[in-house]
Amino acid sequence: MITHEDLEALIRSAMPDAQVQTRDRTGTLDHYDIQVVSAAFAGKSLLDQHRMVYAALQTAMNDGRLHAVELKTEVTP
Secondary structure (H helix, E strand, C coil), rough: CCHHHHHHHHHHCCCCCCCEEEEECCCCEEEEEEEEEHHHHCCCHHHHHHHHHHHHHHHHCCCCCCCCEEEEECCCC
């Protein structure tokens, strides 16, 4: 299990300007919808944007706290 706050902290450690919204999809605190808006995504493909977020979450995925995510990423307007 991982909290919303822990997810946000992991993502912001990699992208300090990130605006992060999370939603627990199943009530088990291990399946999340995550929306990330960051200037760090500028000039990056959607695939590269998602790779950046997955890299930030890798520890939580490796240790089993986070099982699945559905990502939506956007460049800061």
